Amino acid sequence: MRSDSLSFNKQFSHIYIEEDAAGFPLTERICSFFPHAEKIFVQSYKEIFSRPRQSYSAQVSSRSLILAVKKDGLIYEGSVMCHDFDQRWFYYCTNVLNCIYDCEYCWLKGMYGTANLVIFVNTDDFLKETERLLKEHPVYLCLSYENDLVPLENMTGLLKEWAEFTVSHPNLLTEIRTKCADREIWKRMPVSDRVIPAFTLSPDTVISAYEHGTPDLKKRIEAVNTAAEQGFHPRLCFDPVFAVKDWQKLYTEMIKEVMTNTGPEIIRDVSIGTFRLSRDYMKKMRRAFPFSACVQYPYTLKNGYYGYDDELRKTITEFMTNELMKYISKDKIYTLEDDANE
Amino acid sequence: MIYVTAALYPEASALIRHFRLKKTELLRGRDVFTDHENMTLVLTGTGELNAASVTAAFLAKMNVSDDDVLLSIGSAASLCEDSGSGLFIINKMTDLNSGRSYYPDMLIHTGLKETSVLTGSTVYRKGDNIPEGYGLYDMESAAVYHAAKMFFPPHRMFFLRFVSDTGTPQAVTASDLERLSNEYLPAVIRLVEEVRKGKKTESILTKEDEEHIIQLAEQMKCTEFMKNELHGYVSYAVLTGLSLKQIEEGLSLAERLPAENKEEGKKILYEIRQFVIQ
Numbered sequence: 310m311r312s313d314s315l316s317f318n319k320q321f322s323h324i325y326i327e328e329d330a331a332g333f334p335l336t337e338r339i340c341s342f343f344p345h346a347e348k349i350f351v352q353s354y355k356e357i358f359s360r361p362r363q364s365y366s367a368q369v370s371s372r373s374l375i376l377a378v379k380k381d382g383l384i385y386e387g388s389v390m391c392h393d394f395d396q397r398w399f400y401y402c403t404n405v406l407n408c409i410y411d412c413e414y415c416w417l418k419g420m421y422g423t424a425n426l427v428i429f430v431n432t433d434d435f436l437k438e439t440e441r442l443l444k445e446h447p448v449y450l451c452l453s454y455e456n457d458l459v460p461l462e463n464m465t466g467l468l469k470e471w472a473e474f475t476v477s478h479p480n481l482l483t484e485i486r487t488k489c490a491d492r493e494i495w496k497r498m499p500v501s502d503r504v505i506p507a508f509t510l511s512p513d514t515v516i517s518a519y520e521h522g523t524p525d526l527k528k529r530i531e532a533v534n535t536a537a538e539q540g541f542h543p544r545l546c547f548d549p550v551f552a553v554k555d556w557q558k559l560y561t562e563m564i565k566e567v568m569t570n571t572g573p574e575i576i577r578d579v580s581i582g583t584f585r586l587s588r589d590y591m592k593k594m595r596r597a598f599p600f601s602a603c604v605q606y607p608y609t610l611k612n613g614y615y616g617y618d619d620e621l622r623k624t625i626t627e628f629m630t631n632e633l634m635k636y637i638s639k640d641k642i643y644t645l646e647d648d649a650n651e
Numbered sequence: 652m653i654y655v656t657a658a659l660y661p662e663a664s665a666l667i668r669h670f671r672l673k674k675t676e677l678l679r680g681r682d683v684f685t686d687h688e689n690m691t692l693v694l695t696g697t698g699e700l701n702a703a704s705v706t707a708a709f710l711a712k713m714n715v716s717d718d719d720v721l722l723s724i725g726s727a728a729s730l731c732e733d734s735g736s737g738l739f740i741i742n743k744m745t746d747l748n749s750g751r752s753y754y755p756d757m758l759i760h761t762g763l764k765e766t767s768v769l770t771g772s773t774v775y776r777k778g779d780n781i782p783e784g785y786g787l788y789d790m791e792s793a794a795v796y797h798a799a800k801m802f803f804p805p806h807r808m809f810f811l812r813f814v815s816d817t818g819t820p821q822a823v824t825a826s827d828l829e830r831l832s833n834e835y836l837p838a839v840i841r842l843v844e845e846v847r848k849g850k851k852t853e854s855i856l857t858k859e860d861e862e863h864i865i866q867l868a869e870q871m872k873c874t875e876f877m878k879n880e881l882h883g884y885v886s887y888a889v890l891t892g893l894s895l896k897q898i899e900e901g902l903s904l905a906e907r908l909p910a911e912n913k914e915e916g917k918k919i920l921y922e923i924r925q926f927v928i929q
Contacts, residue, residue: 315848316760323742323757347757347765349743350784357754362804371758552928599855602890607883607924 317371320409323347325357327377335430335465336376342464343374353377354427358406365597368424369411379403379429383438387451390587390614392548392580392643396449396482400442404429404467405456410488411521413603414549417455419590422597426456428465436474439481447480453507459489472498479503486546490524492535500540505577507544508533510567512559515551519603526563530570537575545571547633548582550625551603552617561632568636578641581629584608585616585645653843654713655692656706656723656799658791661828663692663724665836678709689847695791699746699772702791706798715802717852723796723808724839726815726828727768727789728775734766734786734814738835740842741810743767746793747781753796756806761842768792768812777818787812809846811839855886860895867899870908871916881920888927901926 324346330336331350340348351357354377387399406427407417429435442448452458452471462468468485475483476499486507495506511519513526524532533543545567550560586594586608594604608615616622626644633642657663660682666672672684672692685691691713695705710721729735740763745752747769757765766786770793775781781788792810799808813835815823856864864885868878885895899905902922910916 315845317758318760325754347742349754349767351743351752351754356752360754360805362800363756364804364806367758367804367806368756373757599886600853600890602887605883605887605890607880607887607928 315370320372321346321374322371323349323373325349325351325354325373325375327351327354327375329378330376330430333376333378333430335428335432335467338466339374339376339428339430339464346374351375358421358423358425358427360423363423363425365418365422365424372409373425375425375427376430377427378431379434383435384442384450387449387454390585390645391451391454392582392645394449394578394580394643398442398446399449399451401451401454402435402439403455404432404435404452405458405461405465407455408457409460410457410523412488412523413519413521413598413601414551414584414586416586416590418597419586419592419594420455422593426461428461432467432470436470439474440478443478443480447482449482449484451484451486453484453486457487457489458485459487459491459494462491462494468494469498472501472504475504476501484544488520488523488529490528490532492532495532495536495539495541498539498541502542504541505544506533506536506541507546508536509546509548510563511547511551512563514559515553518553519551526566530567533567533571534575537571542575542577543571544577545579546582547629548580549584550581550629551584552621552625556625557628560629564629564632564636568633573637576637576641578643579633579637580643581626581633582645583617583622583625585614588613588615591615652688652713652716652719653690653846654710654715654719654721655690656695656702656709656721656725656791656795657692658695658697658702658725659825659828660694661825662726662832663694664829665832666724666839667692669836669840678705678712681705681709683709690843695795698790699748699770699794702794703798706795707801710799710802718849719803719807720846720849721795721799721803721808722839722843722846723792723799723810724832725789725791725812726823726831727787727792727812728820729814729817730769730775730781730785730788734764735817736814737764738811738813738838739764739766739787741766741768741787741792741812744792744796744810745769745782745785746797747771751793751797753793753800754805755796755808755810758806759809759842759845761838761845763811763838763842768810770794774820775818776820779818787814788818809842811835811842855889856882860885860889863895867904867908871910871919872913873916873920874913877913877916877920881923884920884923884927891927893927898923898926 354375393399482503484505536543598604609618677683682694693709695702742765768787769785775788
């Protein structure tokens with residue numbers, strides 16, 4: 310169905326609203342953000358989001374929004390496949406399901422199989438659940454885990470709310486992972502050393518080949534600097550790193566560009582990771598995206614996950630570590646190998 | 652191919668005439684019209700049971716492919732002022748009996764008004780006690796969707812309904828339906844033309860490549876698993892700009908094949924993998 314000559318409805322021209330979600334302030338806010346959108350009431354968000362046989366490729370040109378109330382599973386423990394940055398109590402939050410960017414390698418495509426987004430409007434319940442956990446122990450909470458909240462901030466205001474909540478809860482550390490280059494967002498956020506803006510960075514060759522709809526490297530670097538100017542200590546995430554043609558040269562130049570245009574002193578820490586994806590998600594993505602070289606690469610299956618061969622993975626990690634150590638001390642560099650060895 | 656369903660002939664007559672569809676004996680006991688190339692239309696008869704059973708039987712007989720589309724056309728009663736008259740594209744249909752709702756993807760800009768439809772098993776008469784919040788009432792939509800979802804994904808199903816009455820079915824005649832189907836024909840044609848612009852499914856490998864891979868797999872003494880791996884490696888190679896010929900030449904396969912046994916084939920398969928990812 311996807312074709313350049315077809316005339317598609319605009320992005321978010323349709324908003325599906327769970328009956329229970331009507332009346333929430335966030336529902337009102339989002340609906341007024343899209344005053345001309347068609348509003349369709351549904352009993353459960355899964356009626357839309359989880360329909361069988363959806364096509365990401367067809368839907369990506371005209372995504373729909375789904376507003377819902379999350380009734381359980383508000384906060385989850387972090388996956389072993391993700392960096393924990395030495396944080397014992399690593400959790401993630403699912404305010405929003407799915408991402409507006411179209412990265413070919415993204416595991417969300419394997420997990421959901423739809424381009425539509427769900428926004429859970431009962432923010433207070435997420436905050437209360439976090440408070441419950443905070444009574445037991447400190448919490449390291451990743452906010453943008455199954456989404457990228459930054460490009461949605463003007464629509465939702467969720468990040469500002471979470472940042473204010475973090476400021477008022479001393480045992481809470483939150484990470485906001487993003488590829489978005491909207492600099493204004495950081496100017497409106499309350500500044501705290503316990504709110505970590507985490508920017509995913511890639512060489513422009515990888516961005517244009519695989520990270521469709523995302524800002525280029527220069528713009529992302531500008532966003533890093535803006536966040537730092539406001540008083541944040543940004544995290545840089547070189548994850549996933551791809552062994553594309555001339556990858557050593559591309560990543561060396563990228564690290565140089567990033568470090569010379571930001572400055573090691575403003576960086577909180579960096580993470581390095583290579584592409585990895587669970588077997589089930591890979592199976593779905595290979596079927597759904599037959600023309601994606603990134604997905605069709607003959608990865609090695611190990612312990613239920615597809616990724617590069619051990620040797621190549623280690624080579625990439627060591628290479629990236631060594632390049633970064635030209636600018637930043639080793640204790641600020643986190644790799645998945647470190648996590649696995651702990 | 653566009654597969655069309657309609658309950659009654661007068662609802663579809665304008666479309667049948669415009670696309671010069673000819674009656675055919677594709678489905679016993681039901682009228683089917685086709686041009687054998689781009690469009691095939693079935694008359695399901697009225698009511699949910701007819702709609703579901705005939706749609707399922709019809710589509711099961713057709714060889715529905717990944718590029719095909721379902722278009723359901725018909726009439727409906729208006730339930731509110733907003734949907735008082737006109738042609739609508741349906742964004743939600745609910746089966747009154749089960750309460751189950753169905754939602755086709757609304758991706759293509761049609762310029763048509765949208766609404767929801769309630770599908771019941773009896774004729775609606777003004778004053779009947781039915782749930783609120785729906786624009787239209789009919790006796791087929793949800794049933795057609797339920798049967799067709801076995802064959803079509805949600806982005807390849809389109810439901811169009813024109814308003815025939817406001818809960819006064821006794822006042823609707825066959826000639827009224829025919830007149831309305833004529834009136835809204837241009838909009839239906841526009842949707843058909845838009846849908847036809849959809850990109851057709853393409854393959855990474857040519858037919859020759861596919862045949863060649865089968866030959867290679869035989870010469871390499873591949874198991875079914877190895878054959879799938881080989882297919883994946885060659886597909887990846889083609890995506891990155893390498894041809895099957897370049898792989899064969901690069902690894903001098905012509906001189907090394909046929910392999911003596913599966914073990915030797917495995918070694919060659921590994922070399923092919925390393926060659927395509929280098």
